[in-house]
Amino acid sequence: MGSGSGVRARLSARAIVAVLARKGQEEVLAARLGLLDAPKRSGRDGVTALGIGPGRWLLLDPSADQLAGLTDLASLSDQSDGYAVFEVWGPSVRAALAKGVPLDLHPAVFTDSVAVTVIAHIGAIVWQSAADRFAIAVFRSYAGSFWHWLCASAAEFGLTVEEQP
Amino acid sequence: MSRLAEGGLIERRKALQFRFDGRTYRGFSGDTLASALLANDVVLVGRSFKYHRPRGIFTAGSDEPNALVELRRGARREPNTKATTVELFDGLEAWSQNRFPSRAFDLLSVNNLLSPFLTAGFYYKSFMWPSSWWEKVYEPWIRRAAGLGRASGEADPDTYEKAHAFCDVLVAGSGPAGLMAALSAGRAGARVILCEEDFLFGGRLLSETYAIADRPAANWAMNAVAELRSLSNVRLMPRTSLVAVYDGNGYAALERVGDHLAIPASHQPRQRLWKIVAGRAVIATGCHERLIAFGGNDVPGVMQASAIRTFLNRHAVVPGRSVSLFTATDNGWRTAADLARAGIGVAAVVDSRRHVNPALVAAARRTGARVFLDAQVVGVRGGKRVRSVEISTDGHNALTVPCDALGVSGGFNPALGLTSHLGARPRWSDAVSAYVPDALPPGMDVAGAARGIFSLSGCLADGARAGAEAGGRRTEVPVAEGECSDLEPFWRTKRSRGKAFVDLQNDVTEGDVIQAAREGFISGEHLKRYTTLGMATDQGKTGAIVGQMVLTALTGRAPEDVAPPIARPPAVPVAIGAYAGLHRGRDFRPTRLTAGHAWAVERGATFTETGQWLRAQWFAREGEKDWLETVSREAAHVRAAAGICDVSTLGKIDIQGRDAGIFLDRIYINSFSTLPVGKARYGVMLREDGFVMDDGTTSRLGEDRYFMTTTTANAGRVMQHLEFCHQVLWPELDVQMISVTEQWAQYAVAGPRSRDALRKVVDRAFDISDAAFPYMAAAGITVCGGIEARLFRISFSGELAYELAVPARYGDALIRRVMDTAADTGLAPYGTEALSVLRIEKGHPAGNELNGQTTAHDLGLGRLMSSKKDFIGRVLAGRQALTAPDRPSLAGFKPVERGKRMRGGAHFFVPGIRIEPDHVEGHMTSVCFSPALGHWIGLGLLKRGPERIGEHLRAYDPVRDEDFLVEVCSPIFVDPEGARLRV
Amino acid sequence: MRYSAYNLVAQALRCNRHWKPLWRDAAPRPAYDIVIVGGGGHGLATAYYLAKEHGLSNIAVIERSWIGSGNAGRNTTIIRSNYREPGNIPLYELSMKLWEGLEQELNYNVMVSQRGVCNLFHSDAQRDAYARRGNMMRIHGVDAELLDEAAVRRHAPFLDFDNARFPIRGGLLQKRGGTARHDAVVWGYARGASDLGVDIIQNCEVTGFTLTAGRITGVETTRGVIAAKKVGLAVAGNSSRLAAMAGFRLPIETCVLQAMVTEGIKPLIPGVITFGAGHFYISQSDKGGLVFGGDIDSYKSYAQRGNLPVIEDVCEGGMAIMPMLGRLRVLRQWAGNVDMTMDGSPIIDRAPVDGLYFNGGWCYGGFKATPASGFTFAHLIARDMPHASAAALRLDRFSTGHVIDENGQGAQANLH
Amino acid sequence: MRITCPYCGERDSEEFSVQGEVAGPRPRPSDYGDADVKAFHAYVHLRANDFGLTREYWYHGNGCRRWLEVSRDTRNHAILGVAMASGAGRR
Ligand SMILES: Cc1cc2nc3c(=O)[nH]c(=O)nc-3n(C[C@H](O)[C@H](O)[C@H](O)COP(=O)(O)OP(=O)(O)OC[C@H]3O[C@@H](n4cnc5c(N)ncnc54)[C@H](O)[C@@H]3O)c2cc1C
Ligand SMILES: NC(=O)c1ccc[n+]([C@@H]2O[C@H](COP(=O)([O-])OP(=O)(O)OC[C@H]3O[C@@H](n4cnc5c(N)ncnc54)[C@H](O)[C@@H]3O)[C@@H](O)[C@H]2O)c1
Ligand SMILES: Cc1cc2nc3c(=O)[nH]c(=O)nc-3n(C[C@H](O)[C@H](O)[C@H](O)COP(=O)(O)O)c2cc1C
Ligand SMILES: [Zn+2]
DSSP states (O other): OOSSOSEEEEEEOOOEEEEEEOTTOHHHHHHHHTOOSSSBEEOSTTOEEEEEETTEEEEESOOHHHHTTOTTTEEEEEOTTTEEEEEEESTTHHHHHTTTOOSOOOTTTSSSBEEEEEETTEEEEEEEEETTEEEEEEEGGGHHHHHHHHHHHHGGGOEEEOOOO | OOBOSSOSSOEEEEEEEEEETTEEEEEEETOBHHHHHHHTTOOOOEEOTTTOOEEOOOOSSTTOSSOEEEESOGGGOEEEEEGGGOBOOTTEEEEEOSOSBOSSSBGGGHHHHTTTTSSTTHHHHSSOSSTTHIIIIIHHHHHHHSOSBOOOOSOOOSOEEEEEEEEEEEEEOOSHHHHHHHHHHHHTTOOEEEEOSSSSSOGGGGTOOOEETTEEHHHHHHHHHHHHHHOTTEEEETTEEEEEEETTTEEEEEEOSSTTSSSOOTTOOSEEEEEEEEEEEEEOOOEEEOOOBOBTTTSTTEEEHHHHHIIIIITOBOSOSEEEEEESBHHHHHHHHHHHHTTOEEEEEEESOSOOOHHHHHHHHHTTOEEESSOEEEEEEOSSSOOEEEEESSSSOOEEEEOSEEEEEOOEEEOOGGGGTTSOOOEEETTTTEEEOOSOOTTEEEOGGGGTOOSHHHHHHHHHHHHHHTTOOOOOOOOBOOOOOOBOOOOBOTTOSSOBEEETTTTEEHHHHHHHHHTTOOSHHHHHHHHOTTOSTTTTTTTHHHHHHHHHHHTTOOGGGSOOOOOOSOSSOEEHHHHHTTOSGGGSSOOBOOTTHHHHHHTTEEEEEETTEEEEEEEOOTTOOSHHHHHHHHHHHHHHSOEEEEOTTSEEEEEESTTHHHHHHHHBSSOOTTOOTTBEEEEEEEOTTSSEEEEEEEEEEETTEEEEEEOTTTHHHHHHHHHHIIIIIOTTSOOEEEEOTTTEEEEEEESTTHHHHHHTTBOTTSOOSTTTSOTTBEEEEEETTTEEEEEEOOOSSSSSEEEEEEEGGGHHHHHHHHHHHTGGGTOEEOOHHHHHHHHHHTTOOOTTTSSSSOOTTTTTOGGGOOSSSOOTTTTGGGSHHHHOTTSEEEEEEEESSTTOOOOTTOEEEOTTSOOSGGGOOEEEEEEEEETTTTEEEEEEEEETGGGGTTOEEEEEEGGGTEEEEEEEEOSOOSOTTOGGGGO | OOOOHHHHHHHHHTTTOOOOOSSOBOOOOSEEEEEEEOOSHHHHHHHHHHHHHHOOOOEEEEOSSSTTOSGGGSSOOEEOOOOOSTTTHHHHHHHHHHHHTHHHHHTSOOOOBOOOEEEEEOSHHHHHHHHHHHHHHHHTTOOOEEEEHHHHHHHOTTSOOSSOSSOOOEEEEETTOEEOOHHHHHHHHHHHHHHTTOEEEOSOOEEEEEEETTEEEEEEETTEEEEEEEEEEOOGGGHHHHHHHHTOOBSEEEEEEEEEEEOOBSOOOOSEEEOSSSSOEEEEOTTSOEEEEEEEEEEEOOSSOOOHHHHHHHHHHHHHHOGGGTTSEEEEEEEEEEEEESSSOOEEEEOSSBTEEEEEOOTTOOSTTHHHHHHHHHHHHHHSSOOGGGTTOOTTHHHHTOOOOTTOOOSOGGGO | OEEEETTTEEEEGGGOEEEEEOOOSOOOOSSSSHHHHHHHHHHHTOBOOOSSEEEEEEEOTTTTOOEEEEEEETTTOOEEEEEEOTTTTOO
16 A cells, blocks of 8 residues: 555454453552553553553453452453454554544653544554554454555555564 | 746746636746736736626735636636635646636626615615515526636545644744744744645745845745754644634644645645644734725735735736835835835835835835825726726825736734634734734734734744743844834725725625615624625635724724624635545445454345444345345245344443442343343333333343343443443442443344254253243353353244354354354344344334333333332333323234335324324334235334224325325234244 | 615615614613513514514513624524424424515515425435424425435435445425525514614623512613513523523523535535434525534533534535535634523423513524514513414423423433 | 543543533432422433533543543633542432
8 A cells, every 4th residue: 555664554463351340449450460540551471451441451461360360359351352453553653643543642642551542433442562563452343444544544654564473 | 928037936947837717828836826827917817706896816825805716627626716825736727717708708797887786785675576586586696696616516536634733832824923933942842833824934034025134034934944844843834724723722724735736646635634732822824914995996906015025026926017006004115115126117105194214205216106195096997907096195186197006005914813713802902003812712822913013023033932932942033124014004095986895805895884884784793794794715804804994983983992703713714625534425434344244245235324333234135126025035034944133233231240230220120130140131221311212131141240232223322321320320339331242243043943053053062942041041152162152042033033142253254154054944144124024023112113202101111110119210201291191102003905015104193084283193113014914014103002903094104195094903913922932 | 764676776876875774773771561682583583573463562672792693693594394393393384484474574685595405314214204204294284305315316416325324315305495594584673673663772781680579570781770571581592591590490501503604606506405324414505605514512612612523523424425515615614502402492481480481492493493483482472371383392391291302312402 | 622531631522422511419219209200300401501610421432431520611611620420420
């Protein structure tokens, strides 16, 4: 799409579990799993947790161990199939994303942030999976429309699609 | 050719060809269409709105009232385009507008002769006789005559984009003030955006012969821009107009990405709408030189004095061979000096002031110009171009001075529109005889001429100040050549000959203002609306204030006593396409596809929109003559064998927590805390006003866990409602919820052989026999060898039926597998239309019945309403009108003459009773052809419906010219005992 | 001064020097029989009909700013009577009939343009809902036609039938619907009322009420107390403020409604077209500008201006069905403060305070009602009895449940 | 309009939907008779609709999904405070 490859993208498959704190258990739960109760990336032991609301997180690729014994602390809900997660990077990634992402993605501003937001009328969760590399999760039914938006937005910079490793 | 041999900011090596009204001309890169036309001696550019008077070019910017053209051809035609803002490109084509048959000879210019009748408000007083002529004669005529250019009428072939930007300091305008503001903020490291609507940065500096720091001003500007460009924290946005200010430091800017090209570059939009959030904004948008009302001030060749300098200095274009100036400011004299320096004859300088800086006068005299102080231009001769001006020093006798252009400088209007977008009103400043910004919205500052500072050194210093205050740091202000910028307000020439316009584009004259005042339109806003003063595409930037001041004087008020009509967004007109961006046509809204979509496409499904979802409506087979045959076949097949339907779009909510049951009890009219684990129950929820909000089945998957389904249409609203109830009303409850609509692909498998079909995929460990898994059972199971799934024995069709959910990634594979393995059971896909047939046959309410106006009782669900608990809507459901016995309630209908096709939306009347509003008995909500019964059936809401079974009623449907008898019956057409469910 | 062809010529020959003010710009007198608060279309029409139909004369209309400065002066001028609810249709149809004779009635050309209102539908369910509405209109004697896709193609061939996200399946057409020149309606009624002796008092804001024994005896204003035997409120978006002064609350929230106009162009579209799967409606003014709008800015506001998201939403809707709009430019955006009721329908009733009458809750659609609203409100004030055509528009319908909820949105003001 | 969500931070109002004025606590029904109807009628329908300071429920639906109570000035849209709505409508 376009020429050059100012933007690169791939689809990334991840296990996602929503962890919703039981009433009054937010802090205990956060401490147990090493979570920040904030719109931030947090977590430990190889788990990435995305704060998506007060007392609400999405855990990426959690292990069974980590989820065990949370019964009284949290309600868990599998969301692995609920989202399509895109990863986008490249020299023009910010310019392309600016065409729909209503967030200040300046490197000094959007660092360990997680933002639940809306992109081109599609609800989305945005975070950085690595420096200058953005992950965007959209509900899976929207994946086609989201991809269409991404192609249109990145076209002028050249878009290269990478296979999943 | 009227091009100077040298000078100007044009690239003479880049010659460009363009066409205007079919003739080919040449210009240069760096020209605007206006400068290129003038360079080719094209002075007459179009005809005026009402009187069809010849018009030329009045300004050199986006405040242009006259030089409007149709730009480009075919689907790209843009009417009303200001020639002064069009950057010339090779191959450009433009046409004059509002003329018939031609620019030079326009038949409708008879309106000019009729002008005594066409004064302010004439429409309202006329065209009433005879009254029948209005629709047929007058109105069509008025409409044809109105408007200026012609829209293409074709879909816009170009694309548009929107984008977001964030900065600390947003600077609009790149004149001396804007550049200094950007420099002082940028040098301090702030994130700066500098947007400039022109294609070059520099503002007036590009048009003037000043010196700054001992360099020509334009060079200084280019150096400043180069420095800004070198700063990584500064973003320069040429061809970008700041168009609007919104709440919370939100700004909108329009970038013309491809308008300077014949067609936009590939993968580039034509325009991009920027939504900018800025900590601070500095509005440095300069000012507009205003006109003076005198007879003939619209003749082609009459121009702003400052526009003459732009054409001369920036574009190296000679606006006339012999130019006069009519000025109330020092600016007119400066124009004279620049003209003379370029070797152009200055015929006369007429100043309305008695006292003018003697140095200016002496300089003008040296050029050979005739100088008139305390004098006025009282008329202009010339039809299609100025031939001479008439000058009077005593208001009586006039002297004719031949010339072919007239520069006018009546003072300056700070370009402060953006400062009033949030409602702030400017104040009058006697010092500069103009309205200047007063209170400003939070975060906004104004600098330079936009703030009423009209000297170059003042603008530089003010820009530096504003930049520093916006978070920059003090920056050295370069020394600028001193500049004379005195002025005295001067609005109109008294006793002038001919029409004196105060709104050139809308053809509003001083006389119209006087008449409006006479007729009582003495508020400035009334004046505007009665005469259309300032309502044209230029929003009266150069003239409206003159009309307002005429009114102010007539009514004995002072400028400070009146508020000028408020400026509204956008600051310059913005294409509708730009506000829409990508979201047009098919991309208007995103499309949601279920996991089984690709499979349905392969099966030849026809799809229907349900909110943003696409759902398979039916699966036509070869040889079927219409959808009705297909749908009937699908529905009948479900009742005879088995069918499968994708119901993934239903809202699904995972509700957990110790208090989940209590929570649901308060949400639903019926009870859920008593629902055993492993069971599903149909539930109805009300809005707080007592009407039904939604329905669906909710299952209990564990002690603390429920799985709620909602209708597709209401999924979002229900989720929002639940969260309101939990977070706002009952935060003490331990309940957590999250939408799992997208997590699960869900299929309804229905029909007598549905169990057989399911057995092909359900893992053997799970017994789904009627005994082990009875009606309304719900369980987590596995399918296809260990894939987690959920099975619900619920039925919308009245048949033995299940809903099977699998994680969405398996949605596609599952349906393929079931279809393959269960082929011997006859399993066939069915779409939403057959789904609807099946539910109508069973009398289940759906969207047309859950229309927000029905109560649970209306739908025959009143018995579910628990009287043992409080729930949302219970109290107001008890209101008098909601419990009235004769409310229309759900009933079934069939045509008395069975072959008739019934229609949704028909109204019921008792036969023999007159058709009138008071006699309406109800209406038909849903209809279908029932394959089970072999005729059309319907559901409807009928007064006392259930009591009237057997009665014959008229189904009256005048919009489809139908009117026949129907019989009231039970809404359950098939298997009223529900035996088929429990096999 | 009566307008006639003769008069126009005579004036023109005398250089238009002898025109008279359309209405007297009156100063407040100490007392009136009836004071109408609000110099919008409804207030002025009420005064006009009080004088004309009920022979009353000692009447003042009090306007805080210039007449027509409220929603009357900023609406998208659509007139129609294509309602569905029996409580609404009679009022809007009475209005339509009054519109049809208004220029003769007022001897003022308010440029009623009956070029049709076409509501597009995009699904079978929507078609049935429009059929239901159309039938209800026909039952009330109102014209309505259900167009199929082919008929819509003939009516508006420029619509995007083939590339639409929500394909156009047909439309509900009311041919008698259309537009009228909003400002002229204000001026025409003002002139008519003034000629019948009504005082039109501008720049006079009502700041309170005077009460004796629970009964209204007058209004306090920025220009002094004005006594009145009866007071009628017709202040649209400001209804709740006035109600608060009189000590009661209304089922109303005031929201922003925006509108836009493009640069003037030659005739492009017939009548009014509304999009049924998004928020967009459009018509073309006599001057050539395309006047369009969509949804409200659903937050409460008295600020007469809105924000960008709604403008984007409206333009997206426009481009979804009329891609030929792309290059046409929005010239101006503005907004009004609309009095959204909890069921989306208006209220014409006695207020809970003796001597006080209430007219409001017009939401985004009261311009079309102007003549009938004035007519029926005048009837209510003069006779102390509701007019038959407005009988359902009661204030107590929210507590009794007799709500008139055209779209079944329920009791949330900004959803209507 | 920009709203500073206590959780998400400053966001455009596009991400939110507004329900309307904070109408006070939901009444506690007693016998579901006239008095209850009256109380619920006031709660569901009647609004101060203030000119000036108002409190509204906004839902951060395209964000953290929290209901917020936003204090705003209806004359100029100035936002004076945003808080989580938890418990505001409690009985
Ligand atoms: C953008 C927009 C588009 C619309 N489009 C349409 C449409 O196409 N069709 C349609 O039918 N309707 C439309 N409407 C609705 C319609 O404009 C209104 O419902 C209608 O104008 C309200 O009645 P009114 O004319 O009397 O109101 P207004 O003109 O608002 O009159 C109320 C008057 O009361 C005055 N006032 C307020 N408080 C006081 C006080 N304390 N003392 C004295 N005076 C006071 C105000 O200044 C104002 O002049 C639209 C509204 C808007 C904002
Ligand atoms: N001699 C006099 O009497 C007199 C009077 C007035 C002004 N002036 C001169 O005019 C200059 C004023 O300087 P300044 O910096 O204030 O203004 P400027 O006119 O030099 O620059 C304003 C710039 O803003 C741009 N602009 C306008 N609206 C815009 C928008 N909405 N978005 C983006 N860009 C926009 C314009 O294209 C222009 O380039 C000074 O040089 C001053 O000497 C002289
Ligand atoms: C039907 C209609 C047509 C309009 N046409 C124009 C127009 O052609 N030019 C213009 O500048 N404004 C036009 N306006 C907008 C008005 O200038 C003005 O913005 C609006 O009446 C609101 O008033 P306000 O902006 O003073 O608050 C129009 C308004 C309406 C209601
Ligand atoms: Zn949030």
